[in-house]
Amino acid sequence: MSRSLLYAISSYFSYLSKSNTKHGVHSPFVYELVTKVFENKQKNSACGQIHSRYKELLYNKRVVETTDFDDSTSKKKYVTKFLKVSEIARNSSVTQRYGELLYRLVDWFKPETILEVGTCLGISTLYLAKAAPAARIITMEGCAAKAELARANFEKLDVNQVEITIGRFNNTLPLVLEKMPHIDFVFIDGHHQFKPTIEYFEQILKHSHEETVLVIDDIHWSKGMEKAWAQIGHKNEVTVTIDLFRMGLVFLRKSLSKQNFVIKY
Numbered sequence: 001m002s003r004s005l006l007y008a009i010s011s012y013f014s015y016l017s018k019s020n021t022k023h024g025v026h027s028p029f030v031y032e033l034v035t036k037v038f039e040n041k042q043k044n045s046a047c048g049q050i051h052s053r054y055k056e057l058l059y060n061k062r063v064v065e066t067t068d069f070d071d072s073t074s075k076k077k078y079v080t081k082f083l084k085v086s087e088i089a090r091n092s093s094v095t096q097r098y099g100e101l102l103y104r105l106v107d108w109f110k111p112e113t114i115l116e117v118g119t120c121l122g123i124s125t126l127y128l129a130k131a132a133p134a135a136r137i138i139t140m141e142g143c144a145a146k147a148e149l150a151r152a153n154f155e156k157l158d159v160n161q162v163e164i165t166i167g168r169f170n171n172t173l174p175l176v177l178e179k180m181p182h183i184d185f186v187f188i189d190g191h192h193q194f195k196p197t198i199e200y201f202e203q204i205l206k207h208s209h210e211e212t213v214l215v216i217d218d219i220h221w222s223k224g225m226e227k228a229w230a231q232i233g234h235k236n237e238v239t240v241t242i243d244l245f246r247m248g249l250v251f252l253r254k255s256l257s258k259q260n261f262v263i264k265y
């Protein structure tokens with residue numbers, strides 16, 4: 001068994017042993033979120049359309065030249081790789097379950113502005129966009145070939161409110177934040193390492209407000225991501241965090257008592 005698989009299994013068991021169901025949640029805000037958003041199993045046609053598009057990508061054997069800025073095994077600034085669209089979709093896109101959760105979160109909080117860090121093929125962007133057709137959305141991607149594929153997916157599903165910014169996050173994030181000074185909803189899903197995650201979070205925090213909702217993907221991906229998640233939960237500006245294992249939710253509302261929840265999802 002590989003070390004990373006062992007790590008994933010042990011961190012999942014540790015999450016399970018700490019997690020609560022709704023019955024252990026005493027915050028009315030979090031209880032409502034659990035019962036009305038996390039547990040809402042209602043199907044809708046927009047999510048169905050996105051999942052069908054995702055399944056089509058799983059059969060797409062076209063090879064594209066990708067640029068990877070996030071390869072921790074390489075000493076180079078970036079690595080180019082030739083990958084099938086199907087491989088990219090399978091390895092990097094949000095799962096249906098968590099994509100639908102993103103949809104329900106956006107539908108519940110009704111953000112007017114959304115920032116996504118990490119577009120890839122745009123599957124998660126589609127869930128965000130379909131839940132808030134009037135919202136302004138900026139999504140960020142370093143690899144031009146993936147951004148092109150995402151653009152085609154947006155067109156295919158008649159999503160035209162999304163602006164894609166191409167470039168390394170450390171170069172493009174300050175520029176994007178200038179263009180979007182008031183952010184209501186953020187999905188951070190790229191460059192899953194301790195230092196960049198904290199740096200992006202802190203930059204975004206300066207453009208957030210009390211009601212901003214921040215979602216971070218892969219919070220248990222590695223020791224570095226778990227450390228970043230723990231550090232985020234201790235920040236002064238952060239009141240409530242919710243660990244759902246795959247994703248973590250962060251709230252800044254001052255009306256909430258400071259608490260880090262671990263909820264079985």
Ligand SMILES: C[S@@+](CC[C@H](N)C(=O)[O-])C[C@H]1O[C@@H](n2cnc3c(N)ncnc32)[C@H](O)[C@@H]1O
Pocket residue numbers: 067068069070092093094095117118119120121122123124125140141142143146167168169170189190191192
């Ligand atoms: C996990 S994927 C995003 C998946 C997408 N949110 C979805 O669920 O459909 C992360 C993306 O971030 C991009 N990325 C990672 N590190 C980056 C960096 N430092 N600068 C720019 N892009 C980066 C990768 O190219 C990759 O496409």
